Amino acid sequence: MSQSDEILTIKGLHIEGKTDEGWSExxxxxxxxxxxxxxxxxxxxxxAGKSTIxxxxxxxxxxxxxxxxxxxIFDGHNLLEMSNKGQRRIRGRRIAYVAQSAAxxxxxxxxxIDQYSEGPVFHHVxxxxxxxxxxxxxxxxxxxxxxxxxxxxxxxxxxxxxLQRAITAMAMSxxxxxxxxxxxxTALDVTTQIEVLSAIRDIVNQSGTAAxxxxxxxxxxxxxxxxxxxxxxxxEIEEADTRTMLRAPRDTYTKSLxxxxxxxxxxxKIESTTRPVVSVQNVSAAYETQLVLTDxxxxxxxxxxxxxxxxxxxxxxxxxxxxxxxxxxxxGSVKLRDEPLPSVYTDRSxxxxxxxxxxxxxxxxxxxxxQRIREIIGWPxxxxxxxxGNANENRIRELLTMIEMDPDEFIDRRPxxxxxxxxxxxxxxxxxxxxxxxxxxxxxxxxxDQLVAxxxxxxxxxxxxxxxxxxxxxxxDIATVRAIADDVVVMKAGKVVEAGPKAEVFTPPHDPxxxxxxxxxxxxxxxxxxxxxxxxASSGN
Amino acid sequence: MARNFxxxxxxxxxxxxxxxxxxxxxILVAFFAPLLAPYSQTEIVDAEFMPPSAEYWLGTDNLxxxxxxxxxxxARNTVGIAFFTTILAFxxxxxxxxxxxxxxGWTDQILGRLVDTLMAIPSLIFKLLLLTVFGTTIINMVLIxxxxxxxxxxxxxxxxxxxxxxxxxxxxxxxxxxxxxxLVTREILPxxxxxxxxEFGLRFCFVFLAISALSFLGLGIQPPLAxxxxxxxxNASLIAFGEFTPLIPAIAIALLTIGVNFVVDWxxxxxxxxxx
Numbered sequence: 135m136s137q138s139d140e141i142l143t144i145k146g147l148h149i150e151g152k153t154d155e156g157w158s159e160x161x162x163x164x165x166x167x168x169x170x171x172x173x174x175x176x177x178x179x180x181x182a183g184k185s186t187i188x189x190x191x192x193x194x195x196x197x198x199x200x201x202x203x204x205x206x207i208f209d210g211h212n213l214l215e216m217s218n219k220g221q222r223r224i225r226g227r228r229i230a231y232v233a234q235s236a237a238x239x240x241x242x243x244x245x246x247i248d249q250y251s252e253g254p255v256f257h258h259v260x261x262x263x264x265x266x267x268x269x270x271x272x273x274x275x276x277x278x279x280x281x282x283x284x285x286x287x288x289x290x291x292x293x294x295x296x297l298q299r300a301i302t303a304m305a306m307s308x309x310x311x312x313x314x315x316x317x318x319x320t321a322l323d324v325t326t327q328i329e330v331l332s333a334i335r336d337i338v339n340q341s342g343t344a345a346x347x348x349x350x351x352x353x354x355x356x357x358x359x360x361x362x363x364x365x366x367x368x369x370e371i372e373e374a375d376t377r378t379m380l381r382a383p384r385d386t387y388t389k390s391l392x393x394x395x396x397x398x399x400x401x402x403k404i405e406s407t408t409r410p411v412v413s414v415q416n417v418s419a420a421y422e423t424q425l426v427l428t429d430x431x432x433x434x435x436x437x438x439x440x441x442x443x444x445x446x447x448x449x450x451x452x453x454x455x456x457x458x459x460x461x462x463x464x465x466g467s468v469k470l471r472d473e474p475l476p477s478v479y480t481d482r483s484x485x486x487x488x489x490x491x492x493x494x495x496x497x498x499x500x501x502x503x504x505q506r507i508r509e510i511i512g513w514p515x516x517x518x519x520x521x522x523g524n525a526n527e528n529r530i531r532e533l534l535t536m537i538e539m540d541p542d543e544f545i546d547r548r549p550x551x552x553x554x555x556x557x558x559x560x561x562x563x564x565x566x567x568x569x570x571x572x573x574x575x576x577x578x579x580x581x582x583d584q585l586v587a588x589x590x591x592x593x594x595x596x597x598x599x600x601x602x603x604x605x606x607x608x609x610x611d612i613a614t615v616r617a618i619a620d621d622v623v624v625m626k627a628g629k630v631v632e633a634g635p636k637a638e639v640f641t642p643p644h645d646p647x648x649x650x651x652x653x654x655x656x657x658x659x660x661x662x663x664x665x666x667x668x669x670x671a672s673s674g675n
Numbered sequence: 676m677a678r679n680f681x682x683x684x685x686x687x688x689x690x691x692x693x694x695x696x697x698x699x700x701x702i703l704v705a706f707f708a709p710l711l712a713p714y715s716q717t718e719i720v721d722a723e724f725m726p727p728s729a730e731y732w733l734g735t736d737n738l739x740x741x742x743x744x745x746x747x748x749x750a751r752n753t754v755g756i757a758f759f760t761t762i763l764a765f766x767x768x769x770x771x772x773x774x775x776x777x778x779x780g781w782t783d784q785i786l787g788r789l790v791d792t793l794m795a796i797p798s799l800i801f802k803l804l805l806l807t808v809f810g811t812t813i814i815n816m817v818l819i820x821x822x823x824x825x826x827x828x829x830x831x832x833x834x835x836x837x838x839x840x841x842x843x844x845x846x847x848x849x850x851x852x853x854x855x856x857x858l859v860t861r862e863i864l865p866x867x868x869x870x871x872x873x874e875f876g877l878r879f880c881f882v883f884l885a886i887s888a889l890s891f892l893g894l895g896i897q898p899p900l901a902x903x904x905x906x907x908x909x910n911a912s913l914i915a916f917g918e919f920t921p922l923i924p925a926i927a928i929a930l931l932t933i934g935v936n937f938v939v940d941w942x943x944x945x946x947x948x949x950x951x
Contacts, residue, residue: 384703458850479850487852500843504865513861514851 141311141344142168142191149186149368153285158288160199161186163366168312171342173361175376177349177391179583180554181366184348191346192229195219207385209311227257230305232319236297240289247285250304272303275340276333295326299333313338314346319354323445323610324654329345331357331656332667343619350583352391353656356380357663364388376660390585395617399595399618402437409472410435411572411604412457412490417466419456426452426465427628432621434572437598439605441619441636443612443651449628450608454574457606458490477514488518491565492510495577497557501549507534507560508545514567533563536600537593555586579614591618612655616640624648632661687941694937701931705750714741716748716901724913724920734920735944737909742920745901746927753895753903754931756817757883763821764882765875768828773859773867775829787833790826798823799888803940806894816895820885824878831874835867876939880932887928903928 149161161183168174169529176184186199193213195201199655213221225231233239240249251265260268266285272471273281276299286365289297298318305313318334319327335358347358355362355376362379364371364387372385383389388661410433419427427449434440455461457468459479468475476482494500501510511530515521519528521565531541537559549557558578565573575594579587595618597603607618615622615636622639624632624647632645639648653666687695704711714720718740725735733742775783793801805819839845840863848862887904889895896902903924910921 226858460846460850482852484852492847492850494847496843500847502844502862502866504868505861507863517851517853546836568851 139170140167141170141209142166143205144187144191145205145207147182147187147190148202149190150200150202152198152200157200157202159202159368161190163204164365164368164370164634165364166191168310168346169487170344172361173338173359175345175347175349175355175362176365177352177355177362178365178371179350179585181367182365184350184365185316186368187365188316188346188348189231191312191314192225193232195223198351218669223257226253226310227308228310229312229314230308230310231305231314232302232305232316232318235321237289237294239301239323240297242289245286245288246300247475248293250285250300250307253304254307254533257308265307265630268307269303272306275298275337276300276303276582277329278303283609295322295330298322302330302334302337306341306343309341310343312344314348316348317350319348320351324656325445325650326652327354327656328663328666331663334358335663351656353658353662356658356660357656364391380658380660397591397592397617398517399439400599402455402598402620408435409470411471412606413469413472414453414457415467415469417453417456417463417468418462419452419461419463419552421461425455429466429468430625430628431628432623432630432633434604434606435621436571436604437602438620439598439607439618440621440623441551441607441609441615442623442625443609443615444625445544445651445674447627448625450625451576452628453625454492454576454606455606457574458492484518489571490571490574491568491570492574492576493558493561493565495580497549497554497561497581501557501564503549506546506548510549510560511563511567514564518568529567533566536566536597539563553586554582555589558582558586558590559593562597563589565602566597570603572606574608576608577610578607580609580611587614588599594618612652624651632657677840681776684943690937691941694941695933697930697934698938701750701934704747705754708747708751712741712744712747714744716740716745717899718744724910724918726842726918736906736920737912742923745906746903746924748901749903749906749924749927752900753883753890753928756781756813756885756896757879760817760821760886761824761875761879761882763817763823764878765828765871767821768830769832769864769867769871770859771825772829772832772854773836776833776840777858777863782882783833786829790829793823793826794830799885802885802889803892803894806889811894811897813896814884816889820882824882824885828874828878832867832871835870836863839863839866869945873939873943876935876942880935884928884932905911 135589144164144166147161147164147166148159150157151160162188164183166174166187176187178184186196190201190206193216195207201214204214208224213224240246247266247269250269251260251262254260254265254268255262262287269285270281273284278284278296278299284292284296284300292300302318315334319330322330331354338343349355359376361375363373364385366387371387372379379388383392412434414430414432414509415487417427417430418425430449430453432440443451444450452461452576456463459464459475459477459482467477470486475486508530511533512526515526515529534541534544539556539559542558544552549560552560561578579590582590585650591614594605598605607614609615620635621634622636623630624639624645631647632639640652644652655668656662719738720741721731721735721739723735723737723739725731725739727734731741731743733746736742736745771786775786802819802823806816809815809819845858845862848858853862886895887902887907890902890904891908893905893908895904898905906924907921913920
């Protein structure tokens with residue numbers, strides 16, 4: 135940071151969003167400054183206004199939003215006083231934007247390289263052939279495989295991580311002064327994320343571009359940013375350079391964000407004579423002819439949590455589908471207390487269905503939006519236990535109290551009137567209503583903010599102790615596994631790579647894939663990325 | 676609930692308020708026809724083709740029956756039968772549509788192709804054909820129109836329901852062991868209600884126009900019952916003399932169609948979730 139001149143200054147930014155009741159403020163007076171070549175991290179939970187501020191840095195407000203006050207000064211010019219035409223000359227040319235989902239941002243009907251050259255040609259920076267030549271150069275620097283030819287593929291022909299790198303290259307095409315990265319790695323697996331992070335950092339450093347890096351992941355921001363600004367509900371909480379912020383956060387909110395990862399579930403001992411509740415034995419399964427599970431076996435014991443980890447496509451959710459009877463295995467069996475379960479759910483008895491319950495990742499689609507909580511929880515109670523009328527209502531109230539929600543306040547609400555965390559709690563209550571012995575939790579915290587997710591993990595832990603529940607916890611997040619698991623099953627490409635008690639799996643020597651998975655999880659250490667990359671380079675990986 | 680409903684009504688644009696007023700008037704007229712109509716719908720009260728006067732506000736028709744009374748009773752006959760037919764078409768179409776979306780597989784293939792076949796035949800010609808085969812009674816007409824129109828409802832119900840069936844709350848209900856009846860009535864139908872209600876309005880217009888068209892061709896509601904479609908036909912010759920009379924039942928038909936469409940437009944707009 136040798137240059138001290140500011141490229142972007144935002145002063146007193148207010149942004150309003152349109153609601154049914156009129157305009158309400160979603161960004162409440164945020165100041166921001168960005169020097170040439172500097173990376174500023176914006177972090178906060180959903181609804182903090184991170185993306186809104188990111189877009190405002192280009193003088194843009196989403197549909198239904200308006201910038202009501204403030205100044206956005208880019209290189210001496212106030213973007214808000216500029217004409218649309220003037221703003222268009224700057225966007226893409228001098229300020230570029232990288233969206234969270236590259237897959238949704240690319241036009242599926244054009245080749246990557248044609249989309250790359252669109253910007254430079256539009257802004258008269260390069261001719262089409264120059265742009266294509268330049269694209270290959272940037273693809274090489276982004277470490278994309280086969281940089282000469284990859285641009286001639288369509289977006290669906292390359293992987294998610296490659297697309298994210300291709301879109302970053304595209305943002306660089308006009309060599310802008312600022313790039314805004316809006317959660318560019320959130321949708322990626324950890325092993326892919328690390329590649330994209332290092333590619334982004336290299337290219338930003340090499341070309342001296344300034345950047346605003348928006349994320350909710352503290353460990354990621356620690357790797358990427360020189361300075362960090364913490365936001366909460368549209369207002370700034372604090373700002374400091376990354377190392378200071380990590381070492382000594384001032385505000386209590388920031389401290390609570392930092393402390394989230396410290397949660398540890400109560401460890402549970404089991405006696406060696408205990409029989410497993412559910413036992414998956416040598417299960418193989420296929421979609422059509424595509425084999426998705428190969429010889430998968432693991433046991434789940436009462437009052438224990440088995441975490442099944444793996445990247446997307448590793449077969450962890452498919453294993454759950456076989457256990458619930460939604461997918462018929464081609465060989466192998468699932469046993470419930472030593473009794474083989476019929477392989478299709480329609481052949482299972484009510485009692486068998488009752489024993490295994492599910493909680494889903496997205497509570498939005500897992501709860502019927504037209505039903506009230508009274509029915510969402512009350513019906514499974516009536517269906518499985520036969521309780522009706524007052525007894526049913528009492529049981530609903532009991533369950534709501536168990537999940538720490540006030541029965542009087544919530545019993546007549548619909549899912550649309552709840553927050554994300556509350557919806558997930560209702561999902562838990564619905565599973566508990568069946569009085570099960572095992573619950574499959576499919577990525578139940580992935581869609582939630584960290585503080586909310588931690589609350590859900592604590593609740594699940596408490597319920598496990600009170601009710602002797604067994605959990606199968608499907609997740610791609612190693613931090614969650616560390617927090618909650620007793621046993622760990624690592625899956626890759628439909629096979630179990632490693633399985634055993636958490637302490638065993640997480641202590642070296644690891645299976646090579648477990649090693650890769652574990653070492654790819656960002657840590658809250660600003661030097662982590664450098665160290666990992668150095669380590670991998672020296673070990674010849 | 677009732678208060679919510681009123682709150683929603685207040686947000687209605689003028690066009691749909693107009694539509695709702697029109698529909699309300701038609702319903703009232705249909706209900707209180709015997710009280711409102713000055714004469715009986717079949718009674719010959721005076722000479723043919725009398726111009727409007729203080730005694731016969733809209734004049735008399737080709738047989739000398741009071742036009743106003745027949746319009747009033749026509750609301751009851753045409754609108755009432757159309758409404759009943761639409762309900763029938765919806766019962767059949769929605770039930771089968773949702774059912775196949777849950778079952779999938781062979782059920783879906785067989786019912787789907789059957790519906791395709793029925794839809795491939797031009798609807799009015801198909802209805803005419805079936806009516807000639809089975810005879811022109813009101814019951815036959817209701818059943819035939821309901822059957823032919825239920826194919827369109829089936830298509831919509833199946834498509835809407837397909838989107839809902841893949842949701843996780845349906846998976847949860849299936850894994851719970853819920854029966855198909857509960858899946859349809861408690862899980863899927865409430866979520867499909869908005870587009871289906873909108874389609875009900877449109878379908879009602881089509882059924883209503885189909886009845887009028889059939890009556891105009893002499894295969895619908897049979898005389899001496901008053902019906903707007905046949906009233907247009909009976910008095911059509913008057914057009915040649917610059918008379919207004921045959922246009923009155925035609926306007927009654929047009930007004931209701933437009934009114935229902937205004938309301939449906941608004942409902943579709945609301946259910947689509949667009950703000951402006």
